[in-house]
Amino acid sequence: MNSLMQDLRFSLRQIRRSPGFMMTAVLTLALGVGANTAIFSLLDQALLRSLPVREPDQLAVLSGTGKAWAGHTSDHGSGPEQSFSYPMYRDLRDKGTAVFDGLIATAPVNVGITRNKVSELLDGEIVSGNYFSVLGVKSAQGRLLTASDDTVPGSNPVVVLSYPYWQTHMGSDTRVVGETISINGTPFEIAGVVAPGFQSAVWGQMPNVFVPVSMLEQVIPGRGKRLQDHTDRWMNIIGRLKPGETPQHAQMAIAPLWHALRAEELKAIGTKPQRFVDEYLTRSQLLVAPGARGLSYSRESLQKPLYAVMGMAFLVLLIAAVNVASLLLVRSAARVREFSLRYALGANARRVVQQLLLEGLLIGIAGGAAGLLIARPCLRLLVQRLSTDELSAFSTTLDGRLLAFNFAVAVAVSVLFSLAPGMQLLRPDIVNSLKQQTTTATGGTLNFRRLIVSLQVGLSVLLLVGSGLFVRTMQNLRHVDTGINTSHLITFHVDPQLSGYAKEKIPALHQQILDTMATLPGVQAVGATTDQELGDMGHTGDATVEGYTAPPDEDFPIEIPYISANFFHAMQEPLLAGRTFTEDDDATHPLVGIVNESFAKHYFTSPAAAVGRRVVGGDGKPGEYMTIVGVTRDAKHANLRDAVVPTLFSPLKQCKFAGQLYLYLRTATPPEQSFATVRQAMKQIDPGLAVDELRTMDEQIDTTLSNERMIELLAISFGLLATMLAGVGLYGVLAFSTAQRTREIGIRIALGSSRLRVSRLVLTDVLRLAGIGIVLAIPCSVLLARLLRSQLFGVSSADPLTLAGVVLLVAVVAVVAAIVPARRASSVDPTTALRAE
Template sequence: MLNLRFALRQLLRSPGFTLVTVVSLALGIGANTAIFSLVNGMLLKKLPVPEPEQLVLFNWAASEGVGPRSHSGYSEPIPATGERTSTSFSLATFEHFRAPSESLRDVFAFAPLWQLNASWQGQAENLRSAVTVSGNYHQALGVRIPLGRGLRPSDDTADAPLVAVISHRYWQKRFGGSPQVLNEILTLNGVPFSIVGVTAPGFNGTGQVGEVNDVYVPFSAYRLIEPGNTEATEPWAWSIRIMGRMADGVTREQVNAEMAGRFAASYDGHLNLEEGEHIRLRTASGNTGLNEDRRRYSSSLRILAAIVGLVLLVACANVANLLLARGAARERELAVRIALGASRARLLAQLLTESLLLSVCGAALGLLISLWARDAFLALQPFGGSDFTLNLALDWRVLGFTAGIAVLTGVLFGTLPALRATRRDVVQGFQGGHKTLGAPRSRLAQTLMVLQIALSLVLLVGAGLFSRTLANLARSDLAFERDHLLLFALDAMPAGYERNELDAAYGRVRDRLTSLPGVESVAFSSVPLLSGRRWTSSRAIEGHADLPEDERTIVMNGVSPEFLDTVQWPLLLGRNFTVADSTDAPRVIIVNQAFADRYFPGESVIGRRLGTSDDNLDTEIVGVVTDGKTTNLREIRRPAAFVPHAQLPNARAGHFVLRYQGALAPLQRALTAAVQEIEPTLPIIALRTQNEQINRLLREERIFALLTSSFGLLALLLAAVGLYGLLAYSVVRRTGEIGLRMALGALPSGVRWLILRDCLRLAVLGVLVGAGAAAMLTRLVTSQLYGLSPLDPAVYVSSSLVLLAVALAAALIPVRRATRVDPMVALRAE
């Protein structure tokens, strides 16, 4: 306590030093705490249910090319084994798993309902956060239901009343938190459901990180909500996720061993494995729910954590230099304390107490900065956009991390300066310390300065690489004209349309919108352009019967006849689609240049045929378009094709694209009114321009460019402050030397060069060390870059020049102070 009181008095006596030190640490600690809050919320937080560690999530791994006939959900490669994995299973598998088990107390399942037309009291909306679940879902998880009740197994039967449970978020947003919500009728795709419960706040379901399941309905209701989708219940259609709760004392390996046989029995007869092919059941921890997005985001979060870690190291090096200078200024004080009997250990304890007090104050301020930075970060919608919901409230992990990093930084930046300060010569200390004439230079301070400059260059290079990646992606050649395109989607099936009526319904909407002022042309497709969504299909290709299935996979899209003209996608050969390419007409297809080059190099592709099998080549190639990007901006050149929307047997949503001129806002209002005239219960989905859609694809790249640039500038500022402080202290220490030089006839230019030489020596050495470190570290982010190498010379040269310029700017004031030294005053002081 005595050390703490004395440390506080010492710091208050030097408010300038204390302020600079605390702010430097606060920026570094605040940035690290904000990123850790994100890591905690996205990767570490468990489901808010009892004993989440007992939950298991089933998935399967199969050799390449092995899988169900129909698959909905994530499918990822396993690089280590060459397999693919997925968490999607068939309803038949769930029925096998839910039979009595020795290793599992409960087995439950769920599947997302991608979008519904939801209506309450005549107000319709597009709902993309509903989920269909087994009747024991809430019971098996142990979900708290503060209002009403959860779903029960008895609700999941064909003749049970139709009921739904809603989330706390949806209750507040749609029903205003009214306690009379129970028994209210919520209509989903025209089917009425009675609301029987509201989940507790904080429970968002078992979906991907950032998703919220707002409405839960039992599996038995799916046939009513999606009457046209008869495939979902077929044994060969895998679309549901299965989880279980383990019995006490059981391991995941035991669960896997018991369920593997049931899994094999569930697909027997529906999945034919050739020799050398396999599919195997796996179990993973289910304590966070589905985890595909967590794995996908984890690499980005690790990079961000490394970046803010470098910022903290720069801040610590800066503070350590400040403490070295302060320790030198306290030589006489320390000498007096040693002469009065204070031991070196006692002085070390006192100096480390001061360092820890600084770090605690920095952590407290950093915690406030992290709260602002966290909210600002989420406002940028870096991962999932406006639908992405993440609770980043402070919890014991975040507070523990901040406390731990405060202690670590206090020890990190305080130990070496404290050891240095307590190693002073007592006699020399009583004489006022080292004389400025011929004063030795601090190698430790210079080493720390080189480290600061090197780390700053690493951050500047990272900022340059990510900024150029963003620019390269934004300038990508798309093949079509992105400006003046307006996008939106309609899903007419929930409004009561049959599949064979969809093309005509979307045609009526297209015709109505074409008459709006400012609209030049209107088209629609089955897959929206540059939405991240992809439809691939393996097709038999004339003359290539020997190719394996995975080498005949093509990126597909079903489009209306006006599509290519509307988006201005160039047609190289052949003809475009026409209204004559209808359901009953001969099947036709338009391919891209990559398709022609791969399968028919140097030959005419027009008239060639494709089909569902080598014996059924029923589709004729009638045109060739330029290669372009349809799914995302990082898409590589690969075979792709367009087919007439009217000839798609399973078409559903219509993704419209309008080419327009003039003001956008009046057009959006007129468009909404026109659609409502045709079908009042049909909500418009995702109304945005093509450029807005592209910007959504660039969220992650934009946040990386923004954060690395911000952290790079912060590190640059800290380095400039540190270099200024080191040079200013050097000028003070060398006042006698400078005075003697000037008394002997040295010109001011020579004195200036004396100080600038020290500055350039440190800066150049720091740049060389930093360039080597950046060359090694940036290789780790190669997969995040686009259109440039991690060793891009332009980035390294520009970053080095910026750093050298800032270093010279930091030296201007110390240089000016050195040339104004009065030789007589300096020599008299010696």
């Protein structure tokens, strides 16, 4: 212990004597560790962390296999396999008690909340009455929902508030329990507030309110029949396994019950072909998967991007670690005589290694602390970039596990690489070292440093190639021909149902909104649709075309939106044949439709041949066939990545019921200038009618590209950081080797070598080091980029433009790093150099 304390005090003195070295090593390590901590925090929250509930390892997520679907399915982004009808949930809950201690059902919902005459459209969650008790979640105020709140439909108008909503909207007022608020025009009593920390059983969702399933009709007007409809699949199910039960055993034990319930549902669906029966019943299974992390509508889409970014952050950390090792090696070269003297005075190898490890430990602790200072703002920036309407569940808090991860990485890296100079100093040449004799820079030590620098260059090339591919991807996405003129276009969303409007009054309100928006100053055209444009969502179905015989097993999903008469004019989508809709295309006139070019070519070979043909969405019920009156040019309606989906447009006035509406205003002035005018006009129509997602169309597209923008930002940041670190490493090894070769350079100049040739000698050295790293890294980067093909768009993993740009950038950085050492080498005075030797 005495020797340890002596070495610790000596290490502190050494560090104080070399503040420049300490600051450089700590800052280098902090950059790598801080970036990794911030990225790992996101990855941990999205992919690794368990729900903050009682014994999360006992939770299981249910999904049903079988390729045959019938009726209506709302998967909310999780996939149709995880959607169940409410009757199926109820039967599984009541009859599956042999393996489950409880089953809960949940579904996201948008609700219009009015309090103190202020209306908002907010996210909510409709849940079974046993939701909180099965999860084991406690209340912060009042009580939570219970099974008694989920009995007779429409009889339990109670609501539970999320903790953030209670804080931000009600100022943490404890007196709100028992207060009444309006949800979609129906009074609801506030039963309580959920304890802090819990957001939802669905990761990525942040509902403001929780309402019981029994209030479905009030929360989603017109959908109350879902509580008895076996063919309407819209809820997700999570179960709590009995103690000692495993998901695998539970899946086998529940299989007979699932088969029996599936057979009952098949009766409700009606007669189907044998192939459908085989898929729906014989080949169907109820899968029981571990659910400690809950289910998620967005986890799968985030998994590859987060792993890719984590890989980039790890490469930055590796480059930083190699840089620290290089610094330690350079520093150890200046301490050879010191350690030789210690050996001569009787020190053993253990004390030497202990000394180096202590110094590395101090650097690691300081680097970890500095890394925390960098990690927090980096994490806040990332969360801000990810805070979209669809994904806002990331936290900016670094918990204890992340703090441990931060320091463990910093200490492990510094201690591990402090052993590199230790190997060099275990058996020094004591006699020559004490004589202070120098050597040329051609020994094994310098070769090892050169190898380290080449490794840094190679790693930076890997990151730069990834950065370049992601930048090219974003450029391609931003310049995709959507088929829509997105400039000078405003969009917003209204849902009169969520403001308490009766079903029969909504069509007139829609027309009033359209007429009012058309009269606003600066507005050139107004269009509306029931299906949001470029909102990364879409509602697809099938179609029956009169006179068309589909090939066996044809799967040709189409979009079926309802649009206003001036929709194509507002979006500036040209017609290829026929006419557009008019105000006369209403319920009193024959049904008409407009199809896009892809639809027309698939069914009719050409746009002109489609006009006059008859089609109907779904199975082709008598009296519902519409006549195609026009064909429009293909346009992307869901997102920028996906191919154009065949589309069948119908007039809004011929829709049996259209609740929500997405409006699009073409303006002559900058669109942002019309925001206040739009809000004021909507208040004049009805102050209680909430306006949601008021933004420009360009902002709407940016929202759908939030993940891509995050990856682009991080890739560029990590690529530039890695290049900077590689440049510092190149400079360090060149400066050291040039200093070591002072005598050699002096002799060269004394023998007549020009200073230009001396400078060229240094530049050749740096280009050789960079070239080795580039040659080795380019093939590796192409192979690794293939793993990211799903994240790329319009660019190959071996994009020549990206590879050429990376090689040029690294070459420029290498030359810049060599400028100062080259100037020093060319200015060596041979007389002074030889006299010093």
